[in-house]
Amino acid sequence: MSDSGAQYHVVVVGGGVAGLEIATTLGRRWRRQRPQNQAVPKVTLIDSDSAHVWKPMLHTIAAGTRDMAAQQVTYVTQAYDSGFIYQPGELCGLDRTKHEVLLAPLYAADGRLLIPERRLVYHKLILAVGSQANDFGTLGVGEHCWMIDSRRQADAFNHELRIHMLRSLTQDLPLDIAIIGGGATGVELAAELVQLVEASAAYGAQGIAERITVTLIESGSRLLAAFPEDISSATRRRLEALGICVLTDTKVSAVTADGLAFGDGRKMRASLKIWAAGVKAPEFLAHLDGLETNRSNQLVVLPSLQTSRDPDIYAVGDCSSLTLPKTSRPLPPTAQVAHQQAQYLIRHLPRIIQHQEEPPPFAYRDFGALVSLSNYDAYGSLGKFGLFRGRTIRGHLAQLSHVMLYRSHQARLYGVWRGSLVWLVDCLNARLRAKIRLD
Template sequence: MPDTHETARSETGGRSSAKRKTQIVVVGGGAGGLELVRKLGAKFGRKHHDIILVDRNLSHIWKPLLHEVAAGSLDANLDEVGYRGHCYRWGYRFFQGTLEAIDREARTINLAPVYDDDGELLIAGHSIRYDYLVLAVGSVSNDFGVPGVKEHCIYLDSRPQADKFRTKLLNHCLRVSRAMMTAPDADEQVKVAIVGGGATGVELAAELYNAAGALRHYGLEVFDESRLNVTLLEAGPRILPALPEKLAAAARGELEALGVMVKANTQVIEARSRMLVTSAGEQIEADLMVWAAGVKGADFLSDLGLTTNRRNQIIVRETMQTLDDDRIFALGDCASYTPAGEDTPVPPRAQAAHQMAGTVFDNIVRSLKGKPLKSFTYQDKGSLISLSRFSTVGSLMGNLVGGALAVEGRMARFIYTSLYRLHLIGIHGWIKGLFLMLIGRVNRIVRPRLKLH
C-alpha cells in the first residue's frame, strides 16, 4: 500500500535525495495523546520533524466531562477542541481515520476508509509511515459479556453517546411533563438505571438531579426532581471503591438525599428492553439504562500483533515502550503497566494518562538524542468525585499519605475544578489555557444552564 503521507521521498535517476523528516505518529486524541502532540509540536516544529495525530473524530472533549454533556449541564460545542485548529497552532498535522493494522517491518500503520453519514466514501484506506508510533486510543466500556447490554444500554465513552443519552433523557422528560399537564394526579416518572458505582456512575446520578431541577426554567413548568427516579447499581459491597470508606459513605448519603436509590452487592446478569435483571432475580424497570461498570481496551488492540492482557490493554515496560517493539509506545487507558513490586497495574485515570504522556515525550526526545530512557513513576494524586453543585468528596496525594488526606465541600470542589484547568493548560499552553479559563467563567454567567438541543 503506498505511503500517501511521506513528507520527503528519495529521488532517483542521478538526483540527490532530500533528507527524510523524522515522523512521529500518535494515534488517539484523548487527554494524553493531545497533550503529547502539543508538546512534540512545540518542541520540534515542522522543519525536521513531522508530528502526526490520527483520530476517528474531528474534535476532543475531556472524557471526565461526558457525564455533564449527557445530562445537558455542559455544552460540548463550547468546550471541545477542534484538532485542525489545534494542529495549526502547535505545529503538527491531523488526519481523520481509524487504526486498522500495524506493519512493524515496514513501520507503517494502516487506516480504515472514512465514510460520511450517507455512506459515501470520504477518505480511502491508506497507510502512514512512522519512525516512532504512540498508541493513545483510550478505553471503551466493559460489558463483561452480560447478555443484552450492547443492545439495550447506553455507554458514555464518547460525545456521540453522551449526546444520544441527553436527547433520550429530554424526550422522556417532555413526555412526563406533558402527561402531568393533562393529568396532574398521574404518577409519571422518568426512570434511569445506572450500572456501576464508580466515578462515572456516581457523578452522572448527581448531575441528573441538577439538570432536572433546572428544566422547569426551560419550558417544562411541571417537571422537577420529584419526577426523576434514578437507581444506581453496584456489584461490589460499596460505591466508589477507590475512595476511603468514610468518603464513599458520605457520597452515598448525599446521593440518597437527592433521591437516588443506591443498591450495592447487586450484580446485573441481563439487560432487556427497558429492564435490568439481577442475580437475585429482581427486575428493575427503566426508561434509560446506562452501563458504566468498568473499562477495557478496544477489541482491535488485541489484533495488532502486540502483547495485550485479558482486557485488550497493551502491556508496556517502565519506559512506556511495548514489549514487542522499542519504536512503539502506548499510554493512557489502552496501556497496562504494573510497577515493579506491585500486584496491580496503574489505574485507568486521567491523571495517569497525563503522567504517561510526559514520560513518553521525554523518552522520544531522549531516544532521538541517543540518551538512556526514563522509567515511568506513577504519582497517585488521589481521587475526587463531583456530585454536581451539591457536593464534592475525595482524597488527595494517595501514594504519599496513604489516601488519608480527605477533602469535602468547597475545598474539594475547587481542587476538582482545578484538574480541568490543568488539562486546558496541558493541551493549550499557559497563555491560551488562562484565557479559556476566563472565557469559561463568563460563559457560566451568560449561557443557558442546560443544553436542550
Template structure:
C-alpha cells in the same frame, strides 16, 4: 509481520520532510493530544521531527466532562477542540480516521476510510508510515458479556454517546410532559450501572438537571415525584477508589437527594423495559447507562503485540511494547506494571504523567540516549457531585491517602484538573481568557442544554 492490507494501500499524502524522524501518535484523548501538542511545540516547531496525530474523530473533548454533556449541564460545542486547528497552531499534522491495522515490518499503520452521513467516502483507506509509533486510544466500556447492554444501555465513552443520552433524556422529559395518559412503569426512571466516579457524578448531575428542566415550563409533570435515579454497584460500596469514610459520605449524600443506591447487586440482563438483577429484582427504567467497567479497544489484540485479557498492550517501564521497541503505548490502553504487581490505574493523572515521560523519551530517542523509566505517583482521587459537593483523597500514594477533602476546597481542586489540561494544550494565557469568557457567558445562558 505482514500488514493486514498488504502493500496495496497508498501512504497518506504528507508534505513533511521525508528525512525527519516520523513520530505517529494514534489517539487524541487527553494524553495523546497533550503529547502531540508538546512534541509539536518542541521537535516539530524546530524541524527536528515530523509529528502526526491520528484520531477517528475530528474534535476533542476532555473525557471526564462527558457525564456533564450527558446530563445537559454542558454544551459540548463550548468545550470541544478542533484537531486540525490545534495541529496548525502547534506544529503537528492531523489525519482523521480509525487505525485498524499495523505492518511492523514496513513500519506503517493502516487508517480506515471515513464517510459522511450519506455513506459517501471523505478520505480513502491509507497507510501512515512511522519511525516511532505511540498508541494512546484510551478505553471503552466493558459489559462483561452481560446480555442486552449493547442494545439497551448507553455507555459514556465518547462525545457521540453522551450527546445521544442527552437527546434521549430531553425527549423523555418532553414526552412525559405532553402525554395525557398516566406515566407507565419505569418512565422517567434512569438506571446507572456502575458506581465509580462516572456513575456517581452522572447521578448527582442528573438529579439537578431534571429539576431545572421542569423550571423551563414543563409543569404538567411533578419531576420531584416521578423522575427517579437508581445507582447499581456489584461491589460492596460505591466509588471504591476513595477511602471508605468518604465513600459512605457520598452514598449518604446521594440517598439524601432521593437516589436509590444499591450495592452488592449484580446486573444479569438489560431489557428495553429495565434492568434485571441476580437476586431476581427487576428495576423498570426508561434510560440505562452502563458505567461498570472498562477495557481497551478490541482491535489492539489483533495487531501482533502482547495484550492482556482486556486488550491492553503490555508495556515495559519505558512504555515500549514488550515485543517492539519502536512501538509505545500509554494511558488506558496500556498495561504498565507497578512494583507491587498491580498495574497503573486508568486515570487522567496517569496519562498526564506518561505523556510527560514520553516527551522526554522522544527527545532521548532522537539523540540515541537511554530512555527514562516511568514511576507512577498517585496524587489521589477526586469526585464531583455537581453543585452539591465534591470529595477526594489527596496525595494518595505519597502519604498513604490520609488527606481527605470535601466541600468547596475539593470543588476547586476538581475544577483545577481541567484547567491543567487546558494549560497543557493552550498555555496559561489562553486558559485564563477561556475561564473569564465562560464565567461571563454562564450568566447569560440556560444552565441546562435544552436541545
C-alpha cells in the same frame, strides 16, 4: 522501514488526554526548531472524531449541564496552532515490519466514501486510544444500554434523554433512569442528572421531578471502590439525600428493552439504561500484528512505556497495562496516569530519537482522586504524596481541586494565557447562558 531517509515521523493514535498533550507539546517544540533545522521530526495525530473533550467531563455533556461546543477542542484548530498534523481516521491495522499503520476508510452519514483506506509510515508510534466500558458479556447491554465513553456517545445520550424528558412532560409518563456502575462516572452522572432535573423545573418543566427517578446500581459492596471507605459512605449518603436510589451488592444479569434483571431473580423497570461499569481497551488492540495484550485488551508495556514486543511502539493511558516494580496490580486507567505517562514521553522521546539517552523507568506518583457531585458536593483523597498525604477533603476545597484539574489540562493545550481566557469565557457563559442545554 520503507522510507528510512524520510523526515522522522512520530505518529500518535488517539486524541484523548495523553495523545493530544503529546502531539501538542512536541508539535510546538519541534515547530520552533524547524526554521534552523529541516530534519526536525514531524508529529501526526490520528483520531476518528473531529474534536476532543476531557473525558472526566463527558458525564456533564451527557446530562446536558455543560455546553459541548464550549468545552471541546477541535483537532484541526489545535493542529494549526500547535504545529502537528491531524489525520481523521480509525486505526484498523498495523504492519510492524514496514512500520506502517493502516487507517480504515471514512464514510459520510449517508454512506458516501469521504476518504479511502490509507497507510502512514512511522518511525515511532504512540498508541493512546483510551478505553471503553466493559459489559462483561452481560446479555442485552449492547442493544439496550447507552454508554458515554466518547464525545459522540455523550452527545447522543443527551439527545435521547431530552426526548424522554419531553415525552414524560407532555404525556404524563414516568421516566426511570438506571445507571449501572458505581465508580466515578456513574456517581457523577447520577448527581448531574439531579442538577438537570432541578434546572429543568426552574425553566418551567413543572412536575418533572415527580416523574423522574434515578437509580445507581453497583455490583460491589460500596460505591467508589477505588476511594477510601469514608468517601464512599459520605458519597452514598449525599446521593440518597438528593433522592437517588443506590443499590449495592446488586449484579445486573441481563438488560431488556424495558428494564433490568438481577442475579437474584429480581427485575426493575427502566426507560433509560446507562452502562458505566468496568473498563477495557478497544477490541482491535488484541489483534494488532502480534502485540501483547491482557484480558482487557490493554497493551502490555515495559517501564519505558514501550510495548513488550516492539521498541518502536509505545502505549500510554487507558489502553496500556504497566505493573510497576514491587506492586501486584497494573496502574489504574485514570486521567492522572495518562497525563503522567504523556509527560514522561514528552520529556524523554526527543532525546531517545536523537540517541542521546536510555530513558529511566516510568515512575508514577499517586496524588489521589477526586469525585464531584455536580454543584452539591465534592470529595477527594490526597494520595501518597505531599504534606497532607492520605487525608481526605470535601466541599469547596474538593470542588476547587476538581476544577483545577480541568483548567490545568486546558493550560497544557492552549498555553497559560489562552487557557486563562478560556476559563474567563466559561465563567461569563455560566452567568449569561442557560444552565442546561435547551436547544
